Amino acid sequence: MEFTVAKADLVRELNLSQGVVEKKTTIPILSNVLIEAAGERVTLTATDLELGIRCSCPATVLREGSGTIPAKRLLDYVRLLPEADLTLKFLENHWAAITCGRSRTRMAGMSRESYPGLPDMPDPVAEIPIGLLSSMIARTAFAISVEESRFTLNGALLVLRPQGAIMVATDGHRLAYVEASCQMPEMKPFRVLIPKKAMAEIVKLAQESGPEGKVVLSADENHLFFYVGERLLISRKLTGNFPDYERVLPKDEGYGLTLDREEVRGSIERVSQFSDERSRAIRLQLHDGEVKVFSSSVETGESEESIPGEYEGPDIDIGFNANYLLDFLRVVPQEKVCLELKDGKSAGEFKPSGDDATFRYRYVVMPMRI
Amino acid sequence: MENIFLAKTIFHVDMDAFFVSVEELFDPSLKGKAVVVGGRPNERGVVSAASYEARRFGVHSALPLRTAYKLCPQAVFVDGHPERYRVYSKRVFSVLERFSPLVEMASIDEAYLDMTGTERLLGPPLKAAHRLHEAVKAETCLNCSIGISTARLVAKVASDQAKPNGILWVLPGQEARFLAPLPVRKIPGVGKVTEKDLRGLGIRTVGDLARLDEAVLGERFGKWGLALAGKARGRDAGGWFDSEVGAESDPKSVSHEHTFGEDTADLDVIEPVLARLAAMVGRRLREYGLHARTVQLKLRYSDFSTITRAQTLSDPTQLDTELFEQARRLFYANWKTGARVRLLGVHAGSLESGAQQMSILEEDNSRRWKAALEAADRLRDKYGESAVSLAKALKGAFAERTHENPAGLPGRKRGQRDFPEK
Numbered sequence: 085m086e087f088t089v090a091k092a093d094l095v096r097e098l099n100l101s102q103g104v105v106e107k108k109t110t111i112p113i114l115s116n117v118l119i120e121a122a123g124e125r126v127t128l129t130a131t132d133l134e135l136g137i138r139c140s141c142p143a144t145v146l147r148e149g150s151g152t153i154p155a156k157r158l159l160d161y162v163r164l165l166p167e168a169d170l171t172l173k174f175l176e177n178h179w180a181a182i183t184c185g186r187s188r189t190r191m192a193g194m195s196r197e198s199y200p201g202l203p204d205m206p207d208p209v210a211e212i213p214i215g216l217l218s219s220m221i222a223r224t225a226f227a228i229s230v231e232e233s234r235f236t237l238n239g240a241l242l243v244l245r246p247q248g249a250i251m252v253a254t255d256g257h258r259l260a261y262v263e264a265s266c267q268m269p270e271m272k273p274f275r276v277l278i279p280k281k282a283m284a285e286i287v288k289l290a291q292e293s294g295p296e297g298k299v300v301l302s303a304d305e306n307h308l309f310f311y312v313g314e315r316l317l318i319s320r321k322l323t324g325n326f327p328d329y330e331r332v333l334p335k336d337e338g339y340g341l342t343l344d345r346e347e348v349r350g351s352i353e354r355v356s357q358f359s360d361e362r363s364r365a366i367r368l369q370l371h372d373g374e375v376k377v378f379s380s381s382v383e384t385g386e387s388e389e390s391i392p393g394e395y396e397g398p399d400i401d402i403g404f405n406a407n408y409l410l411d412f413l414r415v416v417p418q419e420k421v422c423l424e425l426k427d428g429k430s431a432g433e434f435k436p437s438g439d440d441a442t443f444r445y446r447y448v449v450m451p452m453r454i
Numbered sequence: 455m456e457n458i459f460l461a462k463t464i465f466h467v468d469m470d471a472f473f474v475s476v477e478e479l480f481d482p483s484l485k486g487k488a489v490v491v492g493g494r495p496n497e498r499g500v501v502s503a504a505s506y507e508a509r510r511f512g513v514h515s516a517l518p519l520r521t522a523y524k525l526c527p528q529a530v531f532v533d534g535h536p537e538r539y540r541v542y543s544k545r546v547f548s549v550l551e552r553f554s555p556l557v558e559m560a561s562i563d564e565a566y567l568d569m570t571g572t573e574r575l576l577g578p579p580l581k582a583a584h585r586l587h588e589a590v591k592a593e594t595c596l597n598c599s600i601g602i603s604t605a606r607l608v609a610k611v612a613s614d615q616a617k618p619n620g621i622l623w624v625l626p627g628q629e630a631r632f633l634a635p636l637p638v639r640k641i642p643g644v645g646k647v648t649e650k651d652l653r654g655l656g657i658r659t660v661g662d663l664a665r666l667d668e669a670v671l672g673e674r675f676g677k678w679g680l681a682l683a684g685k686a687r688g689r690d691a692g693g694w695f696d697s698e699v700g701a702e703s704d705p706k707s708v709s710h711e712h713t714f715g716e717d718t719a720d721l722d723v724i725e726p727v728l729a730r731l732a733a734m735v736g737r738r739l740r741e742y743g744l745h746a747r748t749v750q751l752k753l754r755y756s757d758f759s760t761i762t763r764a765q766t767l768s769d770p771t772q773l774d775t776e777l778f779e780q781a782r783r784l785f786y787a788n789w790k791t792g793a794r795v796r797l798l799g800v801h802a803g804s805l806e807s808g809a810q811q812m813s814i815l816e817e818d819n820s821r822r823w824k825a826a827l828e829a830a831d832r833l834r835d836k837y838g839e840s841a842v843s844l845a846k847a848l849k850g851a852f853a854e855r856t857h858e859n860p861a862g863l864p865g866r867k868r869g870q871r872d873f874p875e876k
Contacts, residue, residue, distance in 0.1 A: 231768040256768065257811050327815050365809035403809050431814060450817060452809040 085149025086173040087121040091165050091184065093141035094126075098159040100292065100315065101130035103285055104137045105155040116152035118199050119172070119180075121145045129202060130155055135281055136202045136318040146171075153180045153193040161189065202318055205309040206302050209274050210244050214297040214312055216264050216442070218290035220251040221283045223262045223445055226411040228280045229255035236324035240283060244274040244301070252329045258408050259332050263444040274301070276308055277326055282319035289315055332448060334433050338424035339397025341375065342437050345421050348377075349413040351389040355379050356406030358387040364407050365452050370400040370425065379406070402428040403454035409434070412447045429453075461626045463579050463602065465567040466609035467550060467586070470597040470618045472563035473503035476542050477532055479595055488513075488529035495523035495531050498715060502534045506618065537838050539563075545594045553586050564613075566606055583621045603629060605690045611640050629688025634661030641685050648675075648682075660686050705742065709750075710734040711799035717756040719794045722849070728785060729847035731800040732778035737839075740831055744805040745770035749777055751784040752799030762801075763788045769813055770806050773823050774844055777802065 098117065106114035111133075118129040126143040129136065151174035161182070162170065170184035178193040221240070229237035240253040248265040278286075289312045290297065300311040303321065310317040352366065359366050359379035366379040375393045380386030402425060413421065418436035425432045434447040469475065473491045478484045488508035492501045492515075501522050504513040511526035522529070543562045550557045553576065556568035569582060576582035583600045590598050601612025602623040609624075611633065616622035624632045638644050638652050638660055655674075657663050663671075663686035671679035684690075710731045718724065739746055750764035763784045771777060781800045789795075813820060830842040 229768075234768060254814060256813050256815050259814055332814055360808060362806070363809045363811070405811060429812075448814065450812040450814045452811050454809045 085119075085121050085151060086146040086171065087126050087143040088146065088169050088171045089126055089141060089143040091162060091167055091170050093143075094170070095159065095163055096292070097128050097139040097141050098155065098162065100139050100285075100288060101128055101137055101155055102159060103281075103288065104130040104132060104135050106132040113152060113194050113198050114200075115154055115156070116194055116199070117155035117158065118150065118152050118196060119174075120150040122148045129199075131200060131202060131318075133200065134279065134320050135285065137285065138202065138316045138318075140314050149174060150196050151178055151180060151193050152196050152199055153191050157191065161191075203304060203307050205311060205316060205318075206304050208300045208302045208311075210268060210271055210301045211298050212244070212249060212266055212268070212301070214286075214290045214293050214299040215295055216249070216266060217299055218287050219443070220249065220262045220264055221287055222415055223443070224251050224253040224260040225280065225283050226415065227253040227255055227258050227260040227447075228283075231255070236277065236322060236326055239277045239279040239322040241326045241329070242274075242276050242278055244268065244271055246271045252326070254327060254329065254332070257405070258411075258447065258449040259329060260412070261329060261333060261446045261448070264442055265444075266442075274303075276303060277322035277324070278308060279319055279322050282308065282310075282317065285317050286310055286312075289317060332431070333446060334424070334426070334431060334448065338426040338430075338433065339370070339395070339400065341370065341393050341395045341397075341423045341425075343375070343391060343393045343421055343423060345413055345416060345419055348391055348393075348421070349410065351377050351391050352406050352409055352413070355387045355389055356410075358385050359406055363452065364405045365403050365454060366406045366409075367401065367403050367454060370395050370397065370402075372396065372399075397425075400425050400428055402432065403452035404432070404449060405452060408449050412449075416445065416447075461604040463569040463572075464604065464606050464609045465554075465569050465579075465583060465586070466601040466603075466606065466613040467546075467565045467567065467590070468599050468601070468610075468613040468617070469546065469563040470599055471503065471505055472542075472596070473534060473539055474505040475596050476538050477535070480535075480538065481532075484530060484532070488526050490519070490522050490526070490529045490531045491534050492522075493519050493531065493533055495519055495527075498713065504529075542594055542596065546590060546596070546598075549589050549593050550586070552589070553582065564610075566609070569602075580621065580623050583623070587621060603632075603688075605629060605688055607642060607685055607690050608632065608688050610642055611636065614640065630664055630686075633686065633688055634659060634664060636660050638663055641682070643678075643685070644682070651675075705744075705805065707801060707803040707805065708735050708738045708742075708744075708746070709752075709799055709801035711752060711797060713797045714795065717794040717796045719792050724785070724795060724798065725782065726847055726849035727798055728781050728800065729774075729778045729844050731798060732781050733774040733844055733847050735800050735802050736772055736774035736777050736827065737831060737834070739772035739802060739805070740828065742805075742807075744807050745772050745810055746777070746802030747804035747806060748802070749780040749784070750799075750801035750803060751781050751788070752797065752801060753785065753788065753795060754797035755790070756794040756796050758796070760797075761788060762799075764801075764803070766804070769816075770804070770810065771820075773820060774827060775823055776820075778844070778846065 101117055114132055120127045124142060125140045127138060127140040129138045165184045165187060168185055170182060173181045175181055178195050180191045180193050182189045224240050228240060237255055240251050243250040246269050248263060250263045252261050293313050297312060302309045306321055308319045308321055355377050356364060356366050356379055358381055360381045366377055369376040373395060375391045375395055376388060377391060378388035412434050416436050418438060420437035422435050422437040423432060431448045431450050436445055474489045477491060489505040490501055490508050490513060491503040493499045497519055499519050501513060501515050501517045501519060503515050508526050508529045513522045513526050539562055547559055550565055550567060554567040554569050554572060558566045560566055572582060579602045583602055587600060597619040599613045599616040599619060600621045601609040601616055603609040603612055604626050608629045612622040612624050637658060639649050641660060668680060668683040671683045675682060712727050712731060747770040748764050748766050750762055752762045754760040765780050765784055833841045
């Protein structure tokens with residue numbers, strides 16, 4: 085196999101495979117990228133058996149064929165080459181020869197025989213703007229559980245319906261919900277759990293594909309397929325029952341309070357420096373016409389701030405994990421946010437203040453017992 | 455003590471043959487007899503306590519019951535009654551707390567009191583001790599012995615020397631001289647092994663030990679050796695003895711174990727015992743207001759091979775049901791199916807206090823359980839530990855065995871109920 089490709093094209097596509105390549109070296113060949121040259125394109129495939137990605141770019145194919153070489157080393161090297169065309173050729177011992185300008189390199193590779201095959205993409209079930217999906221991920225992914233034992237919580241739920249899409253993520257302490265309006269009249273309702281790692285890759289694909297890009301979704305029994313432009317991301321499905329999120333979302337409005345996002349974020353960031361390192365507990369105290377946030381820890385000290393905000397409900401004293409609140413405040417784009425509380429023992433709900441034509445965003449956080 | 459004006463006055467109050475004395479209150483016919491508390495002579499298990507008469511025959515706590523029977527076949531063997539001991543322990547405590555605000559129940563039958571600065575109220579130490587002694591006797595009908603010193607360690611040794619039913623005051627400045635002639639075993643923390651090691655060095659008495667260069671002890675026994683050197687000179691040194699009387703310190707872990715009367719592989723026997731152990735652990739976690747992040751199972755087979763397996767929880771708990779669920783899961787994941795089990799233990803670790811994150815998915819459920827278990831705890835406080843139980847644990851009810859604080863252990867803080875199964 086032998087082909088010539090623009091360095092910039094190869095680097096861009098290799099970058100996309102880096103997040104997928106197996107990091108642990110349990111199965112050596114999974115550290116490699118599969119390179120296939122055919123027609124007028126070269127295709128790069130990477131997988132860790134949970135996730136797979138297939139990208140391609142135009143190339144001048146001198147001789148068709150395929151082989152595998154270590155993905156990270158290839159990228160690290162090619163990145164350093166001058167902006168020019170480079171030629172890659174597989175030799176008989178599975179090594180690859182790379183030439184570019186005055187550089188000549190031979191890299192150890194492995195036979196493609198033992199490289200796992202990726203499943204074929206079945207018929208599409210939906211097509212949505214990739215930017216929309218990516219924005220939904222940004223608003224929810226932080227709430228995904230980091231506990232590997234909580235298997236069904238290691239991803240987000242995606243529900244597609246004719247009138248729009250819903251994404252929900254929870255770690256058992258808080259829940260992020262986003263509903264995006266986008267008309268898909270032909271759509272049959274579709275409901276899947278997307279693993280966290282796949283979500284991170286979708287965001288990367290969105291960044292590469294520009295504002296007009298679309299993602300075509302499909303699924304077989306075990307896999308999810310996201311086809312974006314010339315790139316295909318394949319993820320193993322998360323199985324199990326996602327919690328009944330509708331039960332968690334508060335039905336009735338609590339006592340509301342509108343806050344300036346940057347002000348409240350700054351206050352919480354400063355005050356939480358003095359919260360218990362493990363629990364990260366801070367307290368919010370809502371009095372008539374006044375909101376106070378404070379925290380104290382035996383080891384480090386205490387800190388208090390009052391936040392400007394109109395509040396007219398009853399006195400509420402409530403504890404929260406500061407990180408949970410900051411997670412939301414760091415991704416919500418609106419300048420004003422609304423906090424609704426019922427009492428010190430019930431979930432608090434955060435949402436952007438004002439109208440948003442595209443997204444309906446709700447973030448529900450359980451308090452801490454203080 | 456370098457400066458006697460800064461010296462503290464510490465009382466160590468130790469109940470005389472506590473369990474036996476309590477049993478005598480319920481059955482006066484036991485008085486004056488050799489009595490062994492802990493179970494029947496043919497039962498598996500160990501002696502919880504022995505009366506002074508039985509001790510003359512070499513019977514002591516932690517001795518296997520069968521051995522005790524061989525040594526003293528004429529003894530009256532009675533079952534232990536943890537409930538009774540707790541009740542009397544609380545009564546003793548309520549007397550002690552009138553004498554000092556700083557009372558630390560080191561175990562069920564002994565306490566330290568920091569009496570520093572009570573002279574104007576209660577008189578000089580010896581007088582205060584007499585009043586205390588009489589008050590305990592009057593209100594509980596039980597005898598105790600009191601050791602008085604500037605240091606806790608010396609006070610503890612002094613109360614032991616004062617037994618039975620005596621008071622001994624080691625005058626400030628005389629601590630080392632008081633300890634010197636005593637065998638090294640009298641120092642709390644020195645057991646058989648250390649005693650033997652020291653004997654190898656030609657050290658038999660505390661005085662021998664005190665004459666030894668600290669560095670030599672440090673070299674031979676490490677940090678513990680340095681603490682030992684300090685102890686030999688009558689100072690509170692090393693681990694627990696460094697802390698102040700009454701200084702609150704949360705426990706690092708909570709655990710309960712049970713040895714089956716007969717080894718078993720019967721799940722109808724094993725599961726209820728696990729449930730019961732989990733409930734006992736949960737009760738203590740709630741008592742301390744702590745949540746456990748890890749649950750550990752201890753499993754000993756009939757051949758005495760023992761494994762411990764732990765699980766870290768995503769949300770720390772103090773609920774019996776969740777502790778049981780984890781212990782049960784660990785049991786089934788690790789049990790050699792069909793193998794006979796001798797001992798089971800449930801251990802809760804990585805204890806957390808303070809703010810606890812509530813669950814968004816399980817909150818209703820855990821809130822209900824929490825309320826129910828707290829109500830159950832109040833019933834137990836009033837009517838005894840067996841008043842309420844998880845249905846699963848009903849069949850797992852076993853006679854709780856207790857032991858008096860074995861000599862040498864520094865003891866535990868007040869309020870901590872620890873009656874490990876032997």
